Amino acid sequence: MMRVVEIDKNICTGCRECAKVCPAYAIEGEQGQPQTINVDKCVMCGQCVQKCKSYVSIVSHGYEAYEKVKKERGIPDSVTEPLFAAHNVTHIEEVKKALADPTKVVMASAAPAVRTGLAEEFGYKLGTLSDGKMAAAFRALGFDYIYDVNFAADLTIMEEGSELIERVTTGKGKLPMFTSCCPAWVTFCERNYPELTDHLSSCKSPQQMQGAVQKTFGAEINGLKKKDIFNVSVMPCTCKEYECSREEMKASGERDIDVVITTRELAWLIKDAGIDFKKLKDEKYDNPLGDFTGAAEIFGVTGGVMEAALRTGYELITKKSIPAVEIPAVRGGEGFRSADIKVGDLTLRVGVVSGLKHVVQVMEDLKAGKMKDYHFIEVMTCPVGCVSGGGQPKLLMDTDKELAYKNRTGITYKMDESLPQRKSHDNPSIKKIYKDYLKAPLGEKSHHLLHTHYVKGRAKTIND
């Protein structure tokens, strides 16, 4: 039985504030009574975890209760922060065990949004970029290879961009095509719109592509056996642990990603090891599987996958350089927005959904045949994309939410601007992996390693 997001009945006050933010209407219970999560509805996005303020109190629960809850949840003793009723199940001990195991080669890779939030847990201002410090922290923790999910974000663009072009130009495959990098959205689609899963891109998420590549190509270039590799993925997301444990995510023959921890849990790991984060000097990621472009970094914000795909799609279709690399028309906040993007002679009608609640209308329109003029739609479950994910640093006061979202988003775009390459197909290591290993996007090897299939009507979250 797999547990991902839970509500502790002993701590829950039954305020149901979490139910107000749950996009899947999965939180059930009477007002004033402890709540339960309906696991058949829950998409594990963790927005309830972010919202919950019902903490274990030394006044009403007692000191022992705090220590007991910490132990029950497998949280390291070193953690001193408040614990709340709604929480995600931690996998930090598995990471510590792997790092201590001399037979394991432990590889780290983190999502783009993680580096926009991590520093907040060490007292930095909201939305402080800690890219280099994070690499240094991984090394200090004893990870053997410091790779980056951003590499696979670039890879995703190569595959998903090519898939879009194929669907648009050859008529093979359903349109509009939907992005598939958000596991909460994919699960929601499989369960609630099983007849529409053909609209999902067959691309795996960057996390799963990274895992598959690290255990195959990564093993090959480093002279390692894949069974010795232990892949740790750090995510701003609580649903990613569920994604990596899906039966089909074993392209390498082993489980491609062994364990996922959230941004918050990475902060615990750093503190637990006694590392002084503030004193860490910026370090670099290992290449080639840690090399990335600005297009990959913007995966962390709503509209980012769309913008990254358009940057590459434009050049693949027209064979010309895109006139403006930044595409403000697809940027924005919570809700559904659409834009018409000129790509040579083609006009692509694209949509961006931010906040899973907003996808329902889109899907109902799709069923009713009202979305025929759309080509590509990005869907992110969390309010403004992954920077606002359920595994990100949790705010003590929700009045800071707007500022947190704004700053984390701002720093993401700033990082994109600062990078030498801003289009996925310009990433030299992406060029190299296609030349040496994958051969071509949508090719046989890509199909095997980087693409997946969907389970129509995936009923049970937790038991499958």
Place this chain on the structure above:
Amino acid sequence: MTENMSCYVLCDPNKCTGCKACELACFAEHNKENNDVAYTVGTVTIPVTPKLYLTKTEKYCMPVQCKHCEDAPCLNACKKHAIYRDENKQVIVDQSKCIGCKDCVMACPFGAISILPVSDNGAVLLQKDKECVKAASKCDLCTGIEGGPACVRVCPNEALRLVDLNEEQLAKSIATANSLYDSRLS
């Protein structure tokens, strides 16, 4: 006619859902300076010690906080002169003078005071016997904190409001006078 009464925060139990956002915000705001609490949960290294207390019964819930009494029983009961009235008439605890004798807790008719651990520099202060230092903890109306009472600011249901009776009573008197005056005319 009243003037210069202290203010206090009042809860509408019909709106309160018992989420404890007020308690957490209260704690966060009061521990930014001395205990390095920043924006996120991960920056907290000490037990959460609020200055208002969510009170939940079978029928309702609401936070209970200090009413900043005009004839404050806690202030009158404190033998260490650790409770004083500031220039705004607010009743404030000086934790550095408090010895945790609990006289104020006994004296308070509302249960608005708790004796809680005191932290400094991100750690709970300890006595010689390793027992933590404890002192009276109650609402100070976020005196000196920008934006006023944090509980009022963060309540997702607008259940809390800052009551200034100097203004409210005047407003009510005027409303009463107006209606009496109008009825005289008709």
